[in-house]
Structures are given as structure tokens and as C-alpha cells.
Amino acid sequence: MGTRTKYVDSDILIIGGGFGGCGAAYESRYWGRDLKIVVVEKANIERSGAVAQGLSAINCYMGMQWGENQPEDFVRYARGDLMGLVREDLVYDIARHVDSTVHKFEEWGLPILKNPETGRYLREGKWQIMIHGESYKPIVAEAARKAASEIYNRIMVTHLLMDKVRPNRVAGAVGFNVRNGDFYVFRAKAVIVGAGGGSHIYRPRSVGEGMGRTWYAPWSTASAYGLLIPTGAKMTQMENKIVLTRFKDGYGPVGAWFLLLKAHATNAAGEFYEKDRYPEIKARVGHYVDIQPMPTCLRNHAMLEEIKAGKGPIYMHTQKVLDTREKEELGWEDFLDMTIGQAVVWAAQNIDPKETPSELITSEPYIMGSHATCSGAWASGPEDCAPAEYQWGYNRMTTVEGLFGAGDTIGGSAHKFSAGSFTEGRLAAKAAVRYVMHHKAESPEVDDEYIKRLQEVVFKPLETYRVGRNEIVAGTVAPSYINPLQGLQRLEKIMDEYVGGYSMFYVTSEPLLNRGLELLQMLTEDFEHIGAEDLHQLQRAWELQHRILTAESVTRHTLFRQETRWPGYYYRGDYPKLDDSEWHCFTGSQYDTKSGAWNMSKLPVHRIVEGFELLRT
Numbered sequence: 001m002g003t004r005t006k007y008v009d010s011d012i013l014i015i016g017g018g019f020g021g022c023g024a025a026y027e028s029r030y031w032g033r034d035l036k037i038v039v040v041e042k043a044n045i046e047r048s049g050a051v052a053q054g055l056s057a058i059n060c061y062m063g064m065q066w067g068e069n070q071p072e073d074f075v076r077y078a079r080g081d082l083m084g085l086v087r088e089d090l091v092y093d094i095a096r097h098v099d100s101t102v103h104k105f106e107e108w109g110l111p112i113l114k115n116p117e118t119g120r121y122l123r124e125g126k127w128q129i130m131i132h133g134e135s136y137k138p139i140v141a142e143a144a145r146k147a148a149s150e151i152y153n154r155i156m157v158t159h160l161l162m163d164k165v166r167p168n169r170v171a172g173a174v175g176f177n178v179r180n181g182d183f184y185v186f187r188a189k190a191v192i193v194g195a196g197g198g199s200h201i202y203r204p205r206s207v208g209e210g211m212g213r214t215w216y217a218p219w220s221t222a223s224a225y226g227l228l229i230p231t232g233a234k235m236t237q238m239e240n241k242i243v244l245t246r247f248k249d250g251y252g253p254v255g256a257w258f259l260l261l262k263a264h265a266t267n268a269a270g271e272f273y274e275k276d277r278y279p280e281i282k283a284r285v286g287h288y289v290d291i292q293p294m295p296t297c298l299r300n301h302a303m304l305e306e307i308k309a310g311k312g313p314i315y316m317h318t319q320k321v322l323d324t325r326e327k328e329e330l331g332w333e334d335f336l337d338m339t340i341g342q343a344v345v346w347a348a349q350n351i352d353p354k355e356t357p358s359e360l361i362t363s364e365p366y367i368m369g370s371h372a373t374c375s376g377a378w379a380s381g382p383e384d385c386a387p388a389e390y391q392w393g394y395n396r397m398t399t400v401e402g403l404f405g406a407g408d409t410i411g412g413s414a415h416k417f418s419a420g421s422f423t424e425g426r427l428a429a430k431a432a433v434r435y436v437m438h439h440k441a442e443s444p445e446v447d448d449e450y451i452k453r454l455q456e457v458v459f460k461p462l463e464t465y466r467v468g469r470n471e472i473v474a475g476t477v478a479p480s481y482i483n484p485l486q487g488l489q490r491l492e493k494i495m496d497e498y499v500g501g502y503s504m505f506y507v508t509s510e511p512l513l514n515r516g517l518e519l520l521q522m523l524t525e526d527f528e529h530i531g532a533e534d535l536h537q538l539q540r541a542w543e544l545q546h547r548i549l550t551a552e553s554v555t556r557h558t559l560f561r562q563e564t565r566w567p568g569y570y571y572r573g574d575y576p577k578l579d580d581s582e583w584h585c586f587t588g589s590q591y592d593t594k595s596g597a598w599n600m601s602k603l604p605v606h607r608i609v610e611g612f613e614l615l616r617t
């Protein structure tokens, strides 16, 4: 295993065939008719990524054709929901293009529900539209398959490759085939990373036999960050972890229930608690509490305070809104299209949503750049509306030359969701094609010695296991290595207890974070001795490595931001209030692989809506 090496050269290499990656493949072909476009994916793009199970709503659609919303409205919404901190240029750029993406999805066969009275798409909420989305991913993947020159499924990408002579220039990536162990070297003129966000960085509420049941997909292994960080790409807002209010035990989303079916949540006594918490929240975050709709994190906060006061369980009163057969079907279908596990929990726990309310709870934290938070890479913005400090060349290019990103990969712009991530893939691809055209003469140069060293590193866990397995003392316990699951559970425990997981009610502080960093350092050292008994475990090992790197980045950013900007997502116990005078800024970090140093910085927040003259394209 690991002896055959395959080289694949391309103009544009897309890593991850999820929503960002599929958008990138589609658009690369549109602008780069003659280019070689390669997609590499660890699963199979037909059913990979966060949308593998399907979705029941598209959460980002303006409806400009009917005058429903304008991109500027969306920027104001995203800014408010993120407590003032978004890259408005990036958010605006997605908003102005996202409708055309959704229209393409419909053309390709995605059934979008219509409002029988108006003939428009059926709105779930101001920004969301309802879909019959069980086959959302295969429909979108088909477009990518037709656009790409080659698709390599079942290749776990472990590292990005840097150019031999230009130190800040990406040159490709390496990985291995998870079925036959072939080692792959991808050389490319431009690379677009769409490798998705991170679950299982924090200990999930469901452990033991239920540990695969998380809200964000368990196969979202933070590779978007784990691949970028070692290149020295600047990262931003990594402390901005997301905690979601979801149906208990099944993690079923609440959007359709709150927004479309108009169900209400109360405490166990039937009281609406949010308004009672207003004075306390105002004292913490000031005027941000008055933003309409109330920012997602603050709604979490109100609920957490209620639970801490012993007033739980918190109930979603499904039984009060399912008064017609049509609504009942909608309620079930919401989960059968998207989070089947929730329908199974109802069936298993004898819950008939027509008769009984269902418990809500907050999830463990996830690291994402596409949902209601915006962790990810610091990226160059669109040239017509990004302020000078946000522009260094090509749209969605990171601070590494030729390295682009989309979806969860790109930081600072929340609320992209599925359609916005695909749109961002399109935007990144358009810019990447231009980059390739402008740098035609410069083919990537990759050092053979460096590739050989990487190959040894990638397959080392198999060797560690082979040598150490004779010493196994019991079950999976061995003195000379840890296995990927043991490493994962240790990571989850550290993050949960020291970096604000659910068991700590999301609270952390400087001493806790510093101790967390020490323990993460020990875990990093032990990763050198990880053992993998087969290729499946080898994949788990590298997924763990991406999660550990991401976890360290999250911890360092959380330590750096000395305030509590998003109560309900996490709390700095030592800085319990929001502090605009010091922290109305993005946080930035750059990791230096050689020295192991993390360079932290404050990055400016510019307003472009209500402040800049916008040039429309």
C-alpha cells in the first residue's frame, strides 16, 4: 500500500466536491473553456458533503425578480446577526449573484415549492425558500461532473503543496486513494479549496453508540482549515464557533417550524422567556440586543439562561400548529428530506408532533464559514466594491498566491448556506481562471524530495501500527501508538472542557484556554505516534490531524479576542461583555510551520453598505 504514485496535472484543481466545489467546477468551465479542471473528493461527489442527506430549504435567496429583497438588505441582516462583524464586500458579492444560482438549480431539476397564490417560490422566511431537496446534491453534482475534465473520487487530500521557488505560491496537493492506497500528487496552476467545515472538534452531546449523530455532518472534518493553516494562509474569526438550537437528540433543524409553521418555543411552564431576558442581555451587549430579528447567538443565550435557571425543558409547541394534514406532512417531510434521524427519534420516543411538544436544546459548537458564523480564510474581495485593505488581486484568493476558497473555507461572510456556497465557488472560479490566464507562463514547480517526504509522512500511521500492533495489551490499547478514535475523543474532551463546549455551558477564560493549549500541544506530539490498521483508519488519522490544527486555531483566536462578542455561542468568563471600543474588528492569525509560531492580529471592519458608493455590475 502506498507504493504507486500517480501524478495529475491541471490548470485548476478543486479540492472537495461539495457545494462550493461544484460551483467552482461549473464556473471554471464557463470561463475557461480550454482549461483542464480537476475535482478531487474524499467521498463521491454524488452524495458528499454537508448536503449529502438533502435539504428542505435554500436559506439564501434574495428574490430580486419580484423585488422581495435587495443585496444591501442582506448585508444589513448578516451584519446584524453577526453582532456587527462581517466582510460586507464578500456578503454583498454573494447576495447579488445568488438568485442566478438558484434559478440554475431549478433549471437542472430541483423542485422548488411555489406559493399557490402568488406563483412565487414559497418562502419559509425572509431569506429562505422551501424545496423538495432529498436529491439536491445529486442534481448539483451532475452539473459539476459535466463541467470538470476529470473527477477523482475517494481521494483524501492530506496536504497542500507549495511551489519550490516561490515560497508563498501554492502548487497543488497530495492525498491517497482510500480504497487502494495509491498516492496522488496533483500539480495545478490554481487551487480552489472547498473542503467543508468542522464537526467533532467539540465533544458532541451524543456519545457512545450515538456519536455519529451530530448536527453538522460527521464527515465534515475541518479540512478547509486543516489544509490551509500549514500554508501560512491568514485565517480570520476562528473563534466565531456556531452553536445551534435544535430538536433534542435528533438535531432536527427548527427553521421550518419557527418561520413557516409559526410554532413557538416556551420554557416548561409555558412562558415566552426571551423578552424577560432583555435587560440582562442589554447589559452585556448594549444596542445589539435591539437588532431585528434578534441575533441568533442572543436567542441561544436567552434559552441557555432559562435552562441554567432550571426552567427547562424548553419546548417547541409543534402540536399547536399541525392543524391540517398538509402542515403535518410538511413537518415530517422537513426532516425526511434533511435530517432523517429526527423523524427516527420521534418514532423511537413515541412522539407524535401533532399531539406532543418536542424538546429543544443547544448543540455542541461547530466551526463553519457558511452558516450563521464566519470562520475561515481571509480572502481578497471583489474589485468593484472591496475597500483597498480587502484587495490584493483576485476575488476569493487567500493570502497565499493562487490559493482560492469557497463555502466554509472563506471567513468573514456568514449566511451563505448551500446556494451561497455554490455561488462563492462560482465567484472563486471566475477569478481563478483569470489568475491562470494571467500566469500562463508560470507552471508550478514542485520539489521531488519534498513529495517523497510527504509520502512517507502520509503513510507513516500504517507503519506505526504494523510495528506496534504486537504490543497490544487489551482490545485497542497499545503502548506505542494511539488510534484515530482515541485521538478524536481526547480532542473533543479538551475542546469541550477548556475551550467552551456544552458541558461548560460554553464558558472559557484565559487560564482555561492556556491549559487547553498545553493539552493540545501534547495531543499534537502524540499524533506523531498515531497508528492506522487500514486505509479507512488512515483517512480517520488525517481527518483528525485537520481537526487538531483547526482546534488550535480556534483556541488561539478565542484567547486573542478579549470580550464576549457572541453570548450564546461562547463566553469569555474573564471578559463577560461585548467591547466595541477594543474589539470591533476581525481577528487574524498566521501560522508559521517552521517555527510553530502563531502571529495574531486585528483586521479592520469596513462598511460598504451605507458608506461606500457601490458600483453595480
Ligand SMILES: Cc1cc2nc3c(=O)[nH]c(=O)nc-3n(C[C@H](O)[C@H](O)[C@H](O)COP(=O)(O)OP(=O)(O)OC[C@H]3O[C@@H](n4cnc5c(N)ncnc54)[C@H](O)[C@@H]3O)c2cc1C
Residues within 6 Å of the ligand: 015, 016, 017, 018, 019, 020, 021, 040, 041, 042, 043, 045, 048, 049, 050, 051, 055, 056, 057, 058, 059, 060, 155, 156, 157, 158, 194, 195, 196, 197, 215, 216, 217, 219, 220, 221, 223, 224, 253, 338, 339, 370, 371, 406, 407, 408, 409, 416, 417, 418, 419, 421
Ligand atoms: C443538517 C444540515 C442542515 C442544513 N440546512 C441547510 C438549509 O436548510 N439550507 C441551506 O441552504 N443550507 C443548509 N445547510 C448548510 C449547507 O449544507 C452548507 O452551507 C454547504 O454545504 C457548505 O458548502 P461547502 O462546499 O463549504 O461544504 P460541503 O458542501 O460540506 O462540501 C465539502 C466537500 O469537501 C469534501 N472533503 C472534505 N475534506 C476533504 C479532503 N480532505 N479531501 C477531499 N475532499 C474533502 C467533502 O467530502 C465534501 O464533499 C445545512 C447543513 C447541514 C449539515
